Amino acid sequence: MAASVFCCLRCCRDGGTGHIPLKEMPAVQLDTQHMGIWGVGVATQKVNLNQIPLGRDVHSLVMRNDGALYHNNEEKNRLPANSLPQEGDVVGITYDHVELNVYLNGKNMHCPASGIRGTVYPVVYVDDSAILDCQFSEFYHTPPPGFEKILFEQQIF
Numbered sequence: 001m002a003a004s005v006f007c008c009l010r011c012c013r014d015g016g017t018g019h020i021p022l023k024e025m026p027a028v029q030l031d032t033q034h035m036g037i038w039g040v041g042v043a044t045q046k047v048n049l050n051q052i053p054l055g056r057d058v059h060s061l062v063m064r065n066d067g068a069l070y071h072n073n074e075e076k077n078r079l080p081a082n083s084l085p086q087e088g089d090v091v092g093i094t095y096d097h098v099e100l101n102v103y104l105n106g107k108n109m110h111c112p113a114s115g116i117r118g119t120v121y122p123v124v125y126v127d128d129s130a131i132l133d134c135q136f137s138e139f140y141h142t143p144p145p146g147f148e149k150i151l152f153e154q155q156i157f
Helices: none
Strands: 016-019 027-034 037-043 060-064 068-071 074-078 090-095 099-104 121-127 131-135
Touching (some): 060 121
Antiparallel strands (some): 037 060
């Protein structure tokens, strides 16, 4: 599987994964271009990015393409059956260092998930010809109050 880092890039082909360090309470949006196997969420540095779907261990908390949110191989929550992402939908996530929340086309789906501990990074994976456009800034839908684009850590001399 090929690994790539995503920041406002298209995520496509088979087996792509990526992560960027979190600094503040971030929001991430995905534009689903071609459905397949995919997931989005947060993970620690110890996650195995070559083993998808993520959410199988304590090192990742993700929403998978079927609308289920997984952490430690346990379904933590699920999108309503009539709200599963379709091609062209925009999936947003927010993470406040406790809860991961999911938005579909700007609407809060009210299905929070939690359980991951420690320093986490946003993570996106695709397989089975899925194509996602990942936005870590300049969002299609305005994030909820208190959330903003991902800020990169910088050293100030």
